[in-house]
Amino acid sequence: MKVYLENLGCPKNQVDAEYVLAAVVGGGAEVVATPAEADALIVNTCAFIEPARAESIETILELAALKKRDAKLFVIGCLAQRFAEELRASLREAELVLESRDPWQLGQQLRQALGLPGGCAIVREDRHLLSPRHFAYLKLAEGCDNRCAYCTIPLIKGSYVSRPLQQILSEAERLAARGVRELILVAQDTTYYGWDRGERGALASLVEGLAKIAGIEWIRILYAHPAHVDVDMICRLMQIPQVCRYLDLPIQHASDRILRSMGRRTDQRQLRELVETLRSRVDGIALRTTVLVGFPGETPEDFDQLVEFLTWARFERVGVFGYWREPGTRAARMRGHVPPEVIAERVDTISDLANTLAQEWYESQVGRRLKVLVDAHAEEGGSFLGRTEWDAPEIDGVVRLEGAAEAGRFVQCEIREAAPFELRGVITGTGVGRGGLAVSVSPSASVAVRHGR
Ligand code: SF4
Incomplete structure (x- = not known):
């Protein structure tokens, strides 16, 4: 079959x-x-x-x-x-x-x-990976307990149900044993993990448990709803060497009026404090966010507030969506729908800002020595493609590497150049230690090393 x-x-x-x-x-x-x-x-x-x-x-x-x-x-x-x-x-x-x-x-x-036999060989934590074998997504929960006014997910997936911690850990152990080096935590809302069972510290227990698994070198947290971020917990977790100093924090908006109308349970003051605390307590953190523009009732002033906030927060990575009227949602029944051409313009404005912020970050990396996970052979213009701890697969940028390497291995590389959503560097050694060392590049250092783990 x-x-x-x-x-x-x-x-x-x-x-x-x-x-x-x-x-x-x-x-x-x-x-x-x-x-x-x-x-x-x-x-x-x-x-x-x-x-x-x-x-x-x-x-x-x-x-x-x-x-x-x-x-x-x-x-x-x-x-x-x-x-x-x-x-x-x-x-x-x-x-x-x-x-x-x-x-x-x-x-x-x-x-x-399909008429296939069952049997005890199939266990609940088994996965047939569709990603390259060195990274895997790890799902913490099904469903969502937030009822954001624009979103159909709770209609489709139901309420939030956390997976048992032990089940996730044993799935991660199986993945690590098969060569996975990076675990990417996902759920509709990862920072809500355990809350449906009244266990607000569950995310910390889980991440600490994952960090102890042999072979796991990176743990990345995506979809951290700002209303559920326990900032002390996140800052503490990011001191664990395996936890990437990267947080995906979808804020959706920054105007209090729109945040309230969306049902996001945060306001601009809280978002500001959250960003300030993360930046001051986690050295070198990169923040990703997603915003939704053109929500019903969004005025030019609301939009300006969003632009100002993104500029102030200097999110290193920004994703933007234009509002889409979805039947069955609260937002679909609201007044003040924004014309599609205005939504398109606002998407463009945020995309331009996102490119500028990203480019500033990429340029600031030139001259640094960084730890990079090699993803694959590049088809053109360099020998390998990899990612830093500040790049999630597919949604963030890549590092184009010159030198000898092997997909699935970590290397150290010196960054020589920045292009849009791309760093270019030379492999200088094996990828031990944490993500980045602030050193200047020695022009003669271009030793190609095969990683021999
Ligand atoms: S936008 Fe995210 S947090 Fe809000 S209801 Fe949808 S899935 Fe849940």
């Missing part, structure tokens, strides 16, 4: 796909790289906003056209969860639409649907 999976959406969806593939592989299936050779095709859909739903439907139809005549097509993921009935009624192309919220259960259902 040959299985092909097309994954759409965010890293959390990718983790679900990895559980599902582990279940079918554990039942004896083989994962293949092209749809035409598969006996079963799975589309792991995204339904976050309308364009994501359209892309999911297009992918289903494309795969239906490409598949062998007798191959089966399955639809899983957020679109299947939210619109199972509608999909069953309208998509003749899809054999089965599976809608469980538990990805492991989903894997078991699929295995049965």
Whole structure:
């Protein structure tokens, strides 16, 4: 049995796909790289906003056209969860639409649907990684207890349910044993981990436990909702050498009026204090944020406040989304919807600012010696591509490395040049120690070393 999976959406969806593939592989299936050779095709859909739903439907139809005549097509993921009935009624192309919220259960259902044997070999923490084998996302929870006015996720995924700490640790141990060196913590809201069970210190216990796992050198926290950040805890965790001095802090806005209307449970004063504390207590931290512009009622003054705040906070990485009116959300029923052309202009303004802030950070790295995780061979213009502790895969920048290395290994490199979202450097040694040493570059130092761990 040959299985092909097309994954759409965010890293959390990718983790679900990895559980599902582990279940079918554990039942004896083989994962293949092209749809035409598969006996079963799975589309792991995204339904976050309308364009994501359209892309999911297009992918289903494309795969239906490409598949062998007798191959089966399955639809899983957020679109299947939210619109199972509608999909069953309208998509003749899809054999089965599976809608469980538990990805492991989903894997078991699929295995049965494909007639694959079960058995004790398949354990709950198994993953068939879709990322390179040296990094993996680690999902802390399902669902979300926030009810941000614009968001459909709670409608799709339900309330927040933290995974048991021991289950996450044993999954991380299995990943480390298979060569994973970087764990990237994800959930709709990672800083809420444990709160649904009344355990507010659970994130610290988890990260401390992960840092003790042999082989894990980087632990990165994404999706830290500012309202749930325990700043003392985060600053303490960032003193652990394995924890990247990088925090993804999606603020969404900085105007108090808009933050209130969005239901974000923070205000600009709290955000300001949070950024100040993180910057003053974690030396060299890089902050990432995401903002949403064009929310109903957003005036030019609200937007200006956002621009001013981003400029003041100097977020090293900024992602921007334009508001999208989603049926079923509170925001969809609000007054004062902003015209699409104004939203597009505001997206452009923030993108330009984001580029400027990022470029300043990249330029400030020239002359430093940094620890870099080598991701892959570069196809052109240098021998390898890697990342610093301040770069998450796919969403942040890369380091283009000259010298000999091996994907999945850490190296030290001297940064010679900065380009948009890219540093360029020369490998000078193996990647021991923490992320960066502030040294000036010696022009003669360009020794290529093979990392021999
Ligand atoms: S925190 Fe808000 S935006 Fe994020 S998933 Fe939960 S409801 Fe949606």
